[in-house]
Amino acid sequence: DGMIEVFGWKQMDFYNRGDRVPNENGNRGDGGGAVGDGYKKRPPSGTIVFPDQLHGLLESDKRSKRTVDKRITSRDDPLINIESRFQNADTNDSYIPYNNVPMGATHYKGRLFVTMPRRRIGIPSTLNYIDLLKDGKQYSPKLHAYPDFETNYLNPNFPANPKRIISVYRTTVDACKRLWFIDTGMLEYPDNRTQVQRPAIWVIDLSNDQVLHRFEIPESIVDTGRGLASIAVDVFERACNEAFAYIPDLLYRQLYVFSLNDNRMWAFSHNYFNFDPLGGDLQIGGQTFRWDDGIFSITLGSYAPDGYRTVYFHPMASNTEFEVDSSVLQNEANAARSDHGNDFRPLGSRGDNHQSTMHSYDQKSGIIFYAEIQRNGIGCWNTNKPFSAQNHGTVAQDAQRMIYPSDLTIDDEDNIWMMTNSMPIFIYSTLDPNVVNFRVWKQNVNEAAKNTVCAP
C-alpha cells in the first residue's frame, strides 16, 4: 500500500557542522562539549578548497557549457550550473548546506544511518545517523556524526589516517548486529578527485559503537575506491567470524569478495557485470543524460539446506537481473577461472525503463524490492514466481516526490526504508533550496506488497 514519507529536507543539517575540529590528540565525541574537551576552533585557513582548484573547476565548466549543447552528458562531465554549485559558499566553510546530498539510509534499532558521500566541499561528516527516539517526530531532523565527529573529520592537509573516514555511499547491518560500509578513501570533487587514503571495509559493533575491523583494500584488487558504493554481507548469526562481504564495483565492473575469517579479498570478472549500452540513456527529474554504471547492487536470498544462498545482482545501467550461488563466490579459486561456465546466470529483463539502483531481498516473504530510477519509485518481484515482466509489480511511484531513489534497505523489523535524493537535478541543474529535495520513505514489507503481483 505505497510508501509513507517519514522525513523530508530542503537542505540537510547537522548537530556538528564542523565549526569546531578535533584536536589531533583529543577526545572522541560528537562535538557537543566545550573547548578543552579535545576540540579546538577550526582555523580560518582550515579549508579544503584551494583558489586555483576553484578556478580550474570554473574553466572546465565553461568548456563543457560550450561543447555540450544537447543536454546529454555523462556524470563525470556534467553541465553544471556553476552559480548553484557555489551558491553562498564561503570556501572556508566546513558546512555548505547546498552541497550536502544524502545517499544511503539504513535503520537499526532506533538509529537511521544516513550517508553523505563527499562529492563536493563543505560536508561536515560523511557517515551520520538520525536518533529516531529523540528526533523521529521532526520532519527535518539534524544528523549526528557516526560513530563521532572526529572519525568523520576531514583534515585540510589530507593526511592518510586509518582512524578517519573520508567518504561513504551506503551502509548495511548484518545478522551479528554490526554496521558494514566501505570508506572509498576518495574525495570526488568534480574534475578533482583525490584518493586521500586506500579504500577500506569498516565493521562497527552496533552494541557499543566500537570499530571491530578495518580492512584496507589492496592495490592488487583495485586502484581507487571510486566505484565502491555498496556492500552486502553474508553471515549466519551463530558464526559471526565466518562472514563474507560481496562488493560490487560499478566503475571497474568487478565483484569483490572479502572473507572476514581469512582477512582476504578476491575479485571476480564477468561480462554480466557490465552495463547495457541502451540501458544507460536516462531521463530523470527533467534531465536527460547517459550513465555507464555497471554492477551496482547485490542482495542475498534465503539459505538453502547446504548453507549457501542465491546472490542476486544487477548493473545499474541495465534492466537485467542476474544470479550466482554464494558457494561460487566464497571459493577464491573460482575467481581465477577464465571461464565461469554457467555459474553466473541472467534471470531476465524487468522490462524497459526499469533500471534500478539498490535492491533488497525480504527473507520472510522471498520478495525482492528494488529502487527504480526512471520510474521514480519501487518495484517488486516475488522470487517464488517465475522472473517475467508480468511478475514485476509497482509498490509506489511519484514523479514529483520520489525523484531518484538512491538507496533501499530492509531492517530487522520488516520495514523497507528508501532514500530519494533528486541527484540528477543536483548534478545537471540546480536544486531549489526552498522545496523539499530529499526524502526518507518507510513501509512494512507486507503492506508494500499488498495489492501488487508480488503478494504471496
Ligand SMILES: O=C(O)c1cc2cc(O)c(O)cc2[nH]1
Ligand atoms: O552511488 C552511486 O550512485 C554512485 C557512486 C558513484 C561514483 C562514481 O565515481 C561514479 O562515476 C558513479 C557513481 N554512482
